[in-house]
Amino acid sequence: ITEVCGAKRVGYFGPAQFYIALKLIAAAQSGFPVRIESIKNELPLPRFMALKNDSEIRYGNPAELHGVKFQVPHATLEKNSYKRTDEGDKQESKSPPMSPICSPPASPSSYQRTPLSYGYGKSRGGLEQQHGAPYEVRHSTHQQDGPSSGNYGAKSTLTCSTLTRSLSAEREPPDSSAHYADDPWRITEEQRDYYVNQFRSLQPDLNSFISGSVAKNFFTKSKLPIPELSHIWELSDVDCDGALTLAEFCAAFHLVVARKNGYQLPETLPETLLPDYLQAASLKPMHDCALFDSYSESLPGSQQTRDFNRTEKTPAEEVPDKSALIQDANKDDKQVLKTSIAIKPIPKEFQHLTVKTVAQESNALKARPRSRSYSSTSIEDAMKKGEEPPTPPPRPQKSHSRASSLDLNKIFQQNAQAVRSGWLPPPPPALPPRPSITQTEQVSEVELHPQMNRPPSQTEENSSTKKEVVLGQPPSKPVRRKFRPETQALENPELSPTINVTSSLPAVKPHLPVQKQSSKQKRAIQTAIRKNKEANAVLARLNSELQQQLKEVHKERIALETQLEQLRPVTVL
Amino acid sequence: QNYPLYIRSVPTENELKFHYTVHTSLDVVDEKISAMGKALVDQRELYLGLLYPTEDYKVYGYVTNSKVKFVMVVDSSNTALRDNEIRSMFRKLHNSYTDIMCNPFYNPGDRIHSRAFDNMVTSMMMQVC
Numbered sequence: 001i002t003e004v005c006g007a008k009r010v011g012y013f014g015p016a017q018f019y020i021a022l023k024l025i026a027a028a029q030s031g032f033p034v035r036i037e038s039i040k041n042e043l044p045l046p047r048f049m050a051l052k053n054d055s056e057i058r059y060g061n062p063a064e065l066h067g068v069k070f071q072v073p074h075a076t077l078e079k080n081s082y083k084r085t086d087e088g089d090k091q092e093s094k095s096p097p098m099s100p101i102c103s104p105p106a107s108p109s110s111y112q113r114t115p116l117s118y119g120y121g122k123s124r125g126g127l128e129q130q131h132g133a134p135y136e137v138r139h140s141t142h143q144q145d146g147p148s149s150g151n152y153g154a155k156s157t158l159t160c161s162t163l164t165r166s167l168s169a170e171r172e173p174p175d176s177s178a179h180y181a182d183d184p185w186r187i188t189e190e191q192r193d194y195y196v197n198q199f200r201s202l203q204p205d206l207n208s209f210i211s212g213s214v215a216k217n218f219f220t221k222s223k224l225p226i227p228e229l230s231h232i233w234e235l236s237d238v239d240c241d242g243a244l245t246l247a248e249f250c251a252a253f254h255l256v257v258a259r260k261n262g263y264q265l266p267e268t269l270p271e272t273l274l275p276d277y278l279q280a281a282s283l284k285p286m287h288d289c290a291l292f293d294s295y296s297e298s299l300p301g302s303q304q305t306r307d308f309n310r311t312e313k314t315p316a317e318e319v320p321d322k323s324a325l326i327q328d329a330n331k332d333d334k335q336v337l338k339t340s341i342a343i344k345p346i347p348k349e350f351q352h353l354t355v356k357t358v359a360q361e362s363n364a365l366k367a368r369p370r371s372r373s374y375s376s377t378s379i380e381d382a383m384k385k386g387e388e389p390p391t392p393p394p395r396p397q398k399s400h401s402r403a404s405s406l407d408l409n410k411i412f413q414q415n416a417q418a419v420r421s422g423w424l425p426p427p428p429p430a431l432p433p434r435p436s437i438t439q440t441e442q443v444s445e446v447e448l449h450p451q452m453n454r455p456p457s458q459t460e461e462n463s464s465t466k467k468e469v470v471l472g473q474p475p476s477k478p479v480r481r482k483f484r485p486e487t488q489a490l491e492n493p494e495l496s497p498t499i500n501v502t503s504s505l506p507a508v509k510p511h512l513p514v515q516k517q518s519s520k521q522k523r524a525i526q527t528a529i530r531k532n533k534e535a536n537a538v539l540a541r542l543n544s545e546l547q548q549q550l551k552e553v554h555k556e557r558i559a560l561e562t563q564l565e566q567l568r569p570v571t572v573l
Numbered sequence: 574q575n576y577p578l579y580i581r582s583v584p585t586e587n588e589l590k591f592h593y594t595v596h597t598s599l600d601v602v603d604e605k606i607s608a609m610g611k612a613l614v615d616q617r618e619l620y621l622g623l624l625y626p627t628e629d630y631k632v633y634g635y636v637t638n639s640k641v642k643f644v645m646v647v648d649s650s651n652t653a654l655r656d657n658e659i660r661s662m663f664r665k666l667h668n669s670y671t672d673i674m675c676n677p678f679y680n681p682g683d684r685i686h687s688r689a690f691d692n693m694v695t696s697m698m699m700q701v702c
Contacts, residue, residue, distance in 0.1 A: 212677030242675035541639030
């Protein structure tokens with residue numbers, strides 16, 4: 001099957017290969033010969049019988065193969081207990097550098113078994129409630145495997161990333177809800193608004209920087225120990241210029257919040273907190289619930305590749321390589337775009353599937369352990385105590401967003417019908433549709449909304465976000481200022497969540513040619529800037545030392561003058 | 574005062590010996606800086622080169638414009654290390670040091686606890702060993 005669907009040839013399971021493979025499984029299970037033509041038949045969905053029984057799994061089973069495949073990405077992905085969600089946050093820097101493409105069956109079988117049994121055992125319940133698309137199966141194991149495979153020191157492979165990318169494409173809507181539900185490193189809308197307001201209180205111009213000292217005072221108010229603040233700064237000041245842009249500030253703030261809520265600080269900046277991601281994400285929510293898989297795929301895809309690039313490069317080279325990173329990421333965007341176009345024909349199915357899988361996911365979410373339980377109680381308290389700046393409005397939502405799926409269901413039902421008291425901005429169409437089977441209509445309605453909203457706001461956002469998205473990573477200051485007039489329109493849209501649309505696809509695309517042209521200049525400018533900054537820092541210290549010397553010399557001079565005064569009358573006389 | 578802001582050795586046996594070497598080489602560094610006098614400080618002059626080869630290791634020095642000294646002790650048996658590589662290593666160190674400086678929470682003169690710096694140093698050392 002692997003060979004027939006083309007995975008062996010390309011070396012990984014892209015979405016196309018995966019779908020074909022699943023179809024072939026169904027064909028095989030129905031007794032049809034495994035050939036390309038078989039997929040044209042009307043086939044019942046493949047049954048993954050092995051899921052019910054651990055022992056059955058061990059038998060070479062096409063289901064196992066596929067199970068393996070999406071186990072492996074999870075194993076790699078879920079190294080960090082934070083990264084419980086599937087799509088957006090993939091390879092953290094912790095995961096070892098990705099080995100080159102390997103076809104899934106080649107992955108070591110030993111740890112396949114364990115994730116399989118564990119994951120499948122859990123998913124059994126979920127599965128039984130579901131009839132239907134193979135995607136659901138995948139999603140259920142997807143979800144439940146997350147927490148279980150937290151300890152797998154996986155060998156991440158490109159396969160996995162592409163695989164998850166393909167999965168992400170389909171499941172973007174429910175996954176974004178999963179993201180919001182599980183990912184402590186992803187900034188929700190309310191949080192984002194709050195951060196933006198805080199930024200504004202420190203620095204009225206959203207497109208300019210907060211200087212280091214101002215930021216220092218501000219973050220010191222959060223009463224975290226200085227070494228931790230220092231680390232947070234290191235993580236969030238991506239371009240190491242001693243100042244925070246809006247995106248960097250949001251990332252830093254988010255890290256502070258997370259730390260106050262008990263999360264350990266990561267070693268490197270999580271993908272969802274990267275400045276360029278954040279700037280795209282300022283409009284992200286709309287795109288999350290988009291049915292345009294091309295959109296959804298391109299962004300997580302590009303994020304993955306960016307992160308992929310990130311993990312490949314050693315921290316030492318991180319900074320100088322960033323410019324290269326951007327270009328790589330953008331090139332990857334292009335490639336991802338191409339693959340994503342292939343997926344477009346399937347959106348309709350996904351509407352259905354996403355809803356169902358979303359329901360599946362809600363069951364899956366129940367199975368998830370840990371942070372959820374304490375998050376709801378502690379977050380609100382910790383935040384309110386921690387921050388002297390005005391009471392954080394979004395806190396209550398944060399706890400809810402982390403709450404178990406049941407809460408989510410309630411939330412959305414209520415929100416669909418009436419605004420709940422404790423819930424500030426009612427989840428606009430921008431928020432991903434939360435899991436709920438009964439919400440099918442509302443969900444699809446909600447999903448339609450973003451589509452409609454997107455065209456009008458596209459034009460608005462296009463110019464502004466484009467520039468920000470691309471320039472997010474080591475921003476070269478002069479270039480940024482040039483684009484400022486265009487980004488002024490950005491301020492309003494950021495406020496009203498409903499208009500938050502990510503036109504990531506059109507945004508990235510038209511920007512790519514521009515990007516390539518300016519990339520070389522940018523690189524040159526960036527290296528020049530680095531050198532200048534270095535020199536600046538050095539000169540500043542030298543300056544202070546010289547000042548001290550000057551003072552000392554002054555003192556000596558004064559001393560000498562007084563001596564002279566005393567001596568003079570003697571000679572005169 | 575010449576107190577260490579950051580000190581690290583790989584492998585960890587004989588660590589004390591390396592610490593001692595570094596400390597004694599500080600004298601040589603001071604000597605070289607004072608010899609420069611009022612010369613215009615320039616990127617090239619920051620690199621002091623081989624301070625002195627003793628026994629089975631070599632010591633390289635580098636000083637920044639703010640009188641922060643980097644001293645590196647390497648095994649003489651490691652013949653693969655060329656001057657250029659040493660220079661690039663010092664440059665990386667300097668870059669990381671400026672990054673640390675940019676952090677408003679870092680007080681100049683404190684010991685360096687930055688994880689990014691640690692990672693950079695580790696990777697460099699791994700590269701050499």
